[in-house]
Amino acid sequence: MARQLNNWLESYLEYTMEHEAVERFHKWIGLWVLSSVSRRAVWLPRGYYQLYPNLYVVLVAESALSRKSAACRIGRNVLVQMDNPPLITGPKITPEKMINKLKVVGEDHIDSFAVVFAPELGVFLGQRNQSHDIMAILTDIFDCQEEPWHYELLMRGDEVLERVGASLLGGTTPEWMKTSLPTAAVGGGFTSRIIFVYARGRRHAKARPENSEMFQSGESLRMRTALAADLNELAFLKGPFTYGESAGEWFDSWYLTIEDTHQIGMGGYIGRKHAMVLKVAMLLSLSESSSLVIEQPHLKEAVTLIEENEGPLAEILTILSATGVGESQIRVLECIKRNEEIDHSDLMRNFSWSMKAVEMSETLKTLIDAGCIEMLRVPTSTNRSKMRYRYLKGI
Numbered sequence: 001m002a003r004q005l006n007n008w009l010e011s012y013l014e015y016t017m018e019h020e021a022v023e024r025f026h027k028w029i030g031l032w033v034l035s036s037v038s039r040r041a042v043w044l045p046r047g048y049y050q051l052y053p054n055l056y057v058v059l060v061a062e063s064a065l066s067r068k069s070a071a072c073r074i075g076r077n078v079l080v081q082m083d084n085p086p087l088i089t090g091p092k093i094t095p096e097k098m099i100n101k102l103k104v105v106g107e108d109h110i111d112s113f114a115v116v117f118a119p120e121l122g123v124f125l126g127q128r129n130q131s132h133d134i135m136a137i138l139t140d141i142f143d144c145q146e147e148p149w150h151y152e153l154l155m156r157g158d159e160v161l162e163r164v165g166a167s168l169l170g171g172t173t174p175e176w177m178k179t180s181l182p183t184a185a186v187g188g189g190f191t192s193r194i195i196f197v198y199a200r201g202r203r204h205a206k207a208r209p210e211n212s213e214m215f216q217s218g219e220s221l222r223m224r225t226a227l228a229a230d231l232n233e234l235a236f237l238k239g240p241f242t243y244g245e246s247a248g249e250w251f252d253s254w255y256l257t258i259e260d261t262h263q264i265g266m267g268g269y270i271g272r273k274h275a276m277v278l279k280v281a282m283l284l285s286l287s288e289s290s291s292l293v294i295e296q297p298h299l300k301e302a303v304t305l306i307e308e309n310e311g312p313l314a315e316i317l318t319i320l321s322a323t324g325v326g327e328s329q330i331r332v333l334e335c336i337k338r339n340e341e342i343d344h345s346d347l348m349r350n351f352s353w354s355m356k357a358v359e360m361s362e363t364l365k366t367l368i369d370a371g372c373i374e375m376l377r378v379p380t381s382t383n384r385s386k387m388r389y390r391y392l393k394g395i
Contacts (some may be wrong), residue, residue: 001190002159002233003220003229003230003233003289004226004229004230004288004385005226005227005230005256006288006358006385007213007287007288008030008034008062008189008234008286008287008288009027009030009031009034009117009231009276009283009284009287010225010287011223011226011227012026012033012334013026013030013229014076014223015026015078015220015223015224015227016071016074017214018068018204018206018207018209018212018214018215018220019071019074019209020065020067020070020202020203020206020306021066021067021068021070021072021197021199021202022066022070022168022201022202022203022310023203024197025059025066025068025071025197025199026071026074026075027305028057028059028195028197028305029057029059029072029074029075029169030075030287031055031057031280031283032055032057032075032167032168032169033075033078033079033231034053034234034277034283034286034287035053035167035283036054036079036086036115036167037052037079037082037086037231037234037235038052038053038234038237038282038283038286039052039054039086039111039113039165039167040110040111040113040144040163040165041111041219041235041237041238041239042054042237042238042239042240042282042292043187043239043240043241043287044103044240044241044278044282044390045240045241049143049144049146049368050144050240051275051278051279052144052165053279053280053281053282053283053286054113054144054165054166054279055165055167055168055195055197055279055280055283056138056142056167056168056170056193056194056195057168057169057170057194057197058121058168058169058170058171058172058194058195058196058197059071059072059169059170059171059172059197059199060171060172060173060174060197060198060199060312061171061173061198061199061200061201062173062200063200063201065201066199066200066201066202067202067204068119068171068199069119069120070306071330072117072119072169073119073170075326076169077119077224078087078224078228078231079115079231080246081224081225081227081228081231082228082231082232082235083232083362084232084235086105086113087101087105087114087115087116088115088116088117089101089114089115089116089117090117090118091117091118091119091120091123091124092123092124092126093124093134094134095133095137095151095191096329098134098137099137099151099159099161101114102114102141102164102201103159103161108195109349110163111163111164111165111167112149112161112163112164112165113163113166113167114141114165114166114167115166115167116138116166116167116168116169116170117167117169118168118169118171119170120170120171120172121170121171121172122172122176124170130198134205135170135189136189137151137167138166138179138190138193139189139190139193140164141164141165141166142165142166142193142349143162144163144165145164146163146190148160148161148162149161149162150162151203155301156168167270168194171222189268190223191268192269192271192272193272195276195306195309196309196312196313197309198309198312198313205360206263207389224243230291233290233366234286235292236293237286237290239292240292241282241285241292241293241294242292242293242294243293243294244294244295244296245295246296247294247295247298247299250299250300251277251299254277254303258270261349269313273306276302276306277302277303277306278299278301278302279302280300280301280302280305280306281283281294281298281358282294282298283299284301284302311337326327328355328359328363329366329367331351331363332347332351332355332360332363332367333367333373333391335347335350335351336367336373336389336390337391339391340391341376341389341391342388342389343378343386343387343388344386344387344388345386347360347389350361364389371392372391372393373389373390373391373392374386374389374390374392375388375389377385378390
């Protein structure tokens with residue numbers, strides 16, 4: 001049966017346009033859905049190994065107003081509308097149950113591929129001292145290795161699985177990430193395999209989206225049915241990707257522009273950036289057709305999508321790597337950033353419950369010396385001046 005939609009991802013964004021979460025969240029959720037359906041059935045030959053389009057996507061927002069969990073559920077609900085949907089794990093699982101899920105999937109399909117749905121990542125991983133084992137599994141199977149995968153279980157001995165892999169969709173806040181992720185996981189290992197998508201707030205307020213024309217006319221149901229139908233078609237697709245005309249040459253040139261960074265925690269991300277671009281480019285190609293051809297526009301859009309996340313990613317990794325003093329600096333800088341400019345007295349009131357005046361003074365001096373903020377002297381009506389701070393750049 002022919003596919004119904006000209007571009008699956010664009011249709012998904014149209015389907016979710018009445019939802020309050022920002023479009024960026026919905027776009028990456030749509031890419032996760034495509035990666036979950038593709039599993040290990042399609043790949044890009046990379047000489048020494050095969051690259052698969054599976055993704056680990058984590059939405060990061062500080063407020064419930066972002067509607068990130070609700071946005072995640074929309075993507076999951078489209079996925080489960082398929083005739084033969086993948087087995088989805090979460091929201092809380094032990095290493096033993098994860099292995100069992102992989103075994104069950106492997107018995108029903110060619111691949112032992114886990115589709116992880118964790119709208120509350122902190123709940124899924126557990127506290128920092130409990131999260132090592134499940135993160136070790138997810139880190140290990142992300143690369144979809146060709147050889148059999150071994151995992152040692154305390155009570156059952158060595159488990160061996162064939163053709164392992166996983167996709168993951170999660171949601172969290174910077175503060176929960178701080179309590180859930182071990183310091184050793186930051187910057188390399190687990191976090192270097194994750195695409196963190198950060199947003200503030202929501203794109204619009206919709207108290208009753210069900211009253212919109214899309215829902216009243218029944219268009220939303222028709223669109224969801226078409227989205228699921230095209231996923232059914234994609235689930236049968238198998239084989240290698242190739243590069244379209246000039247696409248490979250464009251990627252060669254772009255690859256040489258990737259620069260190393262001294263930003264805290266960003267080394268692992270930079271080392272995998274080219275692979276993430278290729279994964280997203282494969283998914284953008286799948287969104288348009290079943291040709292299994294990566295064209296130059298797919299690569300360019302993939303680079304844009306990945307690089308849009310780099311600024312917020314650097315801030316997130318800085319927060320995760322910070323000591324207690326560093327956390328204070330980040331919180332103060334975030335407050336100044338939100339206001340663009342803020343008077344000293346207002347800043348002190350914001351932190352009177354958590355910081356002493358001496359600590360605030362040292363924090364502000366550090367931020368000024370680092371070029372993150374500048375101090376202004378602003379005249380008052382009494383011919384005196386007051387101190388005001390202006391945001392300049394992130395840490």
